[in-house]
Amino acid sequence: MTEQYKIFETALQGADVGNPYTDIWLKAAFTDGADTVEVNGFYCGNGNYRVRFMPRRPGIWTAVTKSNDPQLNGIELRCECVPAGENNHGRVLPMNEVRPQSTVTLEDKFHFAYEDGTRFQPFGTTCYAWINQSREVQEETLETLKKAPFNKIRMCIFPKFYTYNTANPGSYAFEGNEADGFDFTRFNQGFWDNLEKRIAQLDELGIEADIILLHPYDKWGFSKMDRDTDVFYLRYAVDRLCHFKNVWWSLANEFDLMPWKTVEDWELYARVVMGRDSYGHLRSIHNCVALYDHTRPWITHVSIQRMDVYKTAENVNDWRRQYQKPIVVDECAYEGNINFGWGNITGEEMTRRFWEGCIRGGYLSHGEVYVQYDQIWWSHGGRLHGTCPERIAFLREVMADVPEGAAPLKLTAQNHEANWDVPCLCREDDNSYFLYYFGFFKPAFRTYELPEGCAYEIELLDTWDMAVTKLPGTYSGNIRVELPEKQYMAIRMKKA
Amino acid sequence: MTEQYKIFETALQGADVGNPYTDIWLKAAFTDGADTVEVNGFYCGNGNYRVRFMPRRPGIWTAVTKSNDPQLNGIELRCECVPAGENNHGRVLPMNEVRPQSTVTLEDKFHFAYEDGTRFQPFGTTCYAWINQSREVQEETLETLKKAPFNKIRMCIFPKFYTYNTANPGSYAFEGNEADGFDFTRFNQGFWDNLEKRIAQLDELGIEADIILLHPYDKWGFSKMDRDTDVFYLRYAVDRLCHFKNVWWSLANEFDLMPWKTVEDWELYARVVMGRDSYGHLRSIHNCVALYDHTRPWITHVSIQRMDVYKTAENVNDWRRQYQKPIVVDECAYEGNINFGWGNITGEEMTRRFWEGCIRGGYLSHGEVYVQYDQIWWSHGGRLHGTCPERIAFLREVMADVPEGAAPLKLTAQNHEANWDVPCLCREDDNSYFLYYFGFFKPAFRTYELPEGCAYEIELLDTWDMAVTKLPGTYSGNIRVELPEKQYMAIRMKKA
Structure with a gap:
């Protein structure tokens, strides 16, 4: 029995010769008689394969596997799906995709809803490399999140090499290590198992995992893989992770700090993600200085870093006008005391930016960088020390009380003066x-x-x-x- | 004996029939043998005329009057000019007009100097209608200015009708009053005598009078005079006031709130002011929302009101780049508690804006609007109650210590990250x-x-x-x- 929006999973045994990651494909098309959802299974080492499926409707969903490995081909699968339990609303999607056309308002296109229709207002935070910290720190991060007001978290798959982030992680997405090199054709199962465990734990907490697929903070080579390797990696990541209802795809963090990747690359990667994602999770690409063209149809929402040191979330109305999509200011600078202008604003200023963005019909993400602690939240997770999270909790309550359809007041010649x-x-x-x-x-x-x-x-x-x-x-x-x-x-x- | 940069004045008797304001002209060309300065005398009622002259160099300056009134024609004038005393540096001008070409740096064009070469860094304040308040309030304003850090004040000639400003003044620039109407062909001598007294008192305090010649806050008709009347008024104002070394001409405050005046009007008025001003005092025109074209050659410096509620003085570098002239943010919002967004920022924020502007090579003006007092500084003058003036005094000391030629750091690919x-x-x-x-x-x-x-x-x-x-x-x-x-x-x- 699989709960609606949760994961049906079957383990299969297949070929264990050559490199199954590159050689073997495995598919299944689940149908409940009305709809069909095609999924890609994936290899997980030692001749083990898995097929996952997230049923979006209660009922009996059946499939027959297809594979170029005869052992994996023609296996009948049956998923008995029961209705979603409490606090299980399915994926988050653009509101105007979820709501029946008859109720779509002009404002809906700027907002999100769960697929069962429940409104979702993201209040994100940022722990880029939390899954690359020690187990203890990961557990502490989850404990912190339990009490924090955040319902979305930006997090990377690849480890982070950057100021205040110089340690090697315990494991990597690919097999290998820094000393011996990496095998960019084989995935490290321990890493992916842990990643999935963390995504599932976030889901239990009602937190969306805004997964950053590629990023520039790197000494291991993960930011400079060639195009084929990027695609190989993206397919595997999406095949495994897309079945989690709380996954969002962030194609990159600060994509413009990887100038060796072209717009053609990113557009290809977007097609790969869309092609392998059986469920159409949210997709974005995040900038440092130069914006990606957020009018591209594959981009479901604008994941933006403030473009100016002084005027940040106050630009939400301009961005709404320009892009006609939900605006998520995923970086408006962080509360903290770091020696860089992106991370040493006060809790007051951080809270103000949240309000300025929300009052204009946008959303924001939090981050914190107090450098006197071993773990700095923005990257490592751990504990929160700042003053803004409880104010963000207050704001979240206020925003939850805002009636749907509320929009920023339209300034006219008549109402301008007031x-x-x-x-x-x-x-x-x-x-x-x-x-x-x-x-x-x-x-x-x-x-x-x-x-x-x-x-x-x-x-x-x-x-x-x-x-x-x-x-x-x-x-x-x-x-x-x-x-x-x-x-x-x-x-x-x-x-x- | 007239001190250099101060006013030589001769009283003459002439025609007292018809309307001498419109009918009689009076000129004198002062020369010290090397230079010649032509000045316009002016009528001051009851058959009295005056010729004023500000000598810019010690020595003997002589002139012979010319007039269409035979009584005023052919009178020999002699001004014996002695060197400037302490704290008398003459007019403020664009630095690159004052400094010998050999020492002009690229930065000079953004700054001011007195005509004797001394650097002048404006730290302005704003008391639009202070000369239209009671004598007691005017005296109190001067007392306040004595202890305040400001060396420039924005002030109107015409009274102000606006929120918190509804009382009629004691006297007007033109003869007449609200009940009986105004004679737009005759000037009220009591008004002009007081105005000049106040300008002279400001000069004693080392404060530049940034005279606002026209403005839109009006119920008496002074903002809606026809073009000929505007010109008639401007000539008279300039003929009388241009001899004060501490006068700056602000053609208008919020010129764009007088849409019935065209660019052609303003350009004409600028020519009138330049044509009648024997000394080339500083000239500007101040906006509300829409900027005047500050690239016009007659504009000596950009007198700007912040264009955005959130990003204000931080735009100074953009404006410098765009206009290549001194940038004076004459309104960046005011410290106070008024019910409008232009006047209820904290002293901290006001001080921050001053710093943000100065650090970028610009200048700012202060204003204060605490509405619980009978006099609100921004318009009436009176007393200061805010927290930023003493911080502006501190900033002024810091800026006075900045070596000349200092400029905003030029960001390059090399130094950008730091x-x-x-x-x-x-x-x-x-x-x-x-x-x-x-x-x-x-x-x-x-x-x-x-x-x-x-x-x-x-x-x-x-x-x-x-x-x-x-x-x-x-x-x-x-x-x-x-x-x-x-x-x-x-x-x-x-x-x-």
């Missing part, structure tokens, strides 16, 4: 909801001309102290709201 | 000086590869606590500087 300075997320269609965020402004009060015929309940949100204060009574007409002359305040109005 | 994040003002020609400003970053330390063969004294500047801490000894080679993990720090390195 709204040019303070961003607002609202339901303009029925005037039911307005959320204003004041950022670094500290006004003593603010006036509003409320929509005619509507009465509102008004709350003051102190986004730093994480306090919600309801103002007495209800409000209509021209009103003045007193504010505490503090930074990081918000005003929430809901139709009474 | 410098992309933190702006630096430095002398790259001889490596004698480096000033790094960390803004909202709070690094625990920073590493530097110091120029070969140089040893440096290093100071930590806490730009908020206004403390300078010299690190022991001198430094060379590859060094690491520990920092206190606070925002708003700077590092200053001087060749030992």
Whole structure:
């Protein structure tokens, strides 16, 4: 019995001669009579093969294997799928792919939903190399994530060689090691088993694994494999991992720091990922300085690093306008005290950036780099030490309460004077909801001309102290709201 | 005896019939034998006329008046000019106009100097309507300015009608009042006498008067005079005021909020101002949203209002590149608690913007809008209540210590990695000086590869606590500087 959206897996025995990674192919087409899903099985050493399948609907799914290895060919598979349990909503997809056409609004294209229709608002974090740390640190990272507000994590498959990241990992995706070299035609099963275990554990925590397939921080050669090796690796990664409902594909981190890979390479790799992924998981490619062309159809959402040191998440509305896709600011700098400008902003500033992005209909990812600790969260995982995670938790609650269809207020000639300075997320269609965020402004009060015929309940949100204060009574007409002359305040109005 | 750069003035008696403001012209060409300076005299009511002249060189300057009024024609004038006293450096001009060609550097075009060659670094403030307040408030404003760090003030001639500014002033530039209407052909002498008194008092305090000739905040009609009336007014204003060495001409504040005036109007007005100004004072035109074309040759410096709510003074390097003139961010938002986004930033943020602009080779103006007081500094003057003025005083000291010729570090492929994040003002020609400003970053330390063969004294500047801490000894080679993990720090390195 396999739970809907979870993994059906069959172990098979086949050829153990030559190099099965390169020589043997194995497929199965699962059908429940209505739909058919073709999956690729994969080799996992010592003559062992596996076929995995994630059923998207309860019922009986059957398949017959096909392979160029007679031992693996013609095997009948049967997956009995039962309905999803609580907190199991399936994959995350662009909202406008999930929702029936009749309910798709103009705003849906900027957001995500689980495949069962439940809204998903990513609040990501970043632990690039956490699966390449010691077992103890990996366990500690999971413990931390259990209590943290994050529901997405950016993580690499290949180890990271970079400032504050110079140790070799315990194991690699390929067989071999730094001293003896790597066999780029054979995969290291221990590595992949652990990776999958971690992805499954993240799934248990409700965390999406935003898997970074390639990245430039390298001394081992994984960033400079040739095109065929890249494709060979990508196929294997996708064949194994695509069955996890919580997987997202990030083709690369800072792709532009690998100038030896061309746009043609990336486009090919995108086709490979799409071709091998039986489920159409989310796909993105992340920049350092130069943006990839995010209008490409294969890119499901814009995974962006802030383009400017000073103006970061405030650009979300421009990016929405430009790309017409969900905007995820996966790096807006990190809270911390590192000696680089990308990782030494305050918790206040980090929290402000989250708010500035969310209020504009975007999403962000967190990261933390306090260098006095053995593990630095942004890369190693471990523990969190910063001040912003609990504020992000507060923001996440606020955002969960935002009605669907809410969008950034459209500035017009009429409303410009009252709204040019303070961003607002609202339901303009029925005037039911307005959320204003004041950022670094500290006004003593603010006036509003409320929509005619509507009465509102008004709350003051102190986004730093994480306090919600309801103002007495209800409000209509021209009103003045007193504010505490503090930074990081918000005003929430809901139709009474 | 007239002190160099100060005002020689002669009172004359002439026609008192018809409308001398429109009917009578009066000129005098002063010469010391080498140079000739033509000035326009002006009418000041009751048959009184004055001729003013600001001698730019000691010696005997003589002139013979010319006028269409025989009484005013052919009068011999003699100005005996003695050398400038202490703290009298003459007009402020673009540095590259003042300095002998041989010493002009590429950086000079972005800066100012007094005409005697002394460097002038503007640290402005803004009291738009201070001369339109009660006498007591005007006196209080001057008292405040005496102790404040500002050496330039933006101020209007016409009164201001705007939020928090609804009272009528005691007198107007034109004869008349709101109830009875104005005579746009006759000037109110009491008003102009007071204005000149205030300009002279500012000069005594070493403060440049950045005179805003036209502005849109109006209920009396001064913003909607026709073109001929504008020209008539501008001629009179310039004829009277151009002799004050501390006058700058700001053609307009937020010119783009007067869309009924065309570019042709502004270009005409610029020609009028230049034509009547015997001394070539600084000229600018200030925007609200849309920039004027600051490449126009008559514009001596870019008087800019920040173009973006979030990224303000950090744009100075772009504007320098674009305009190749001094950049004065005359509005980067104001410290305060007003209910508008242009005036409720913290003292910290205001101070940060000053630093961000100065470190990039620009200049800024201050403003303050705390609405709980009867007088709000930005418009009325009165007293200062904010936290940034003393920090601006500290910055002014730091900037006065920056060697001339210092320029923003030029980012290159070679130095990019070490410098992309933190702006630096430095002398790259001889490596004698480096000033790094960390803004909202709070690094625990920073590493530097110091120029070969140089040893440096290093100071930590806490730009908020206004403390300078010299690190022991001198430094060379590859060094690491520990920092206190606070925002708003700077590092200053001087060749030992």
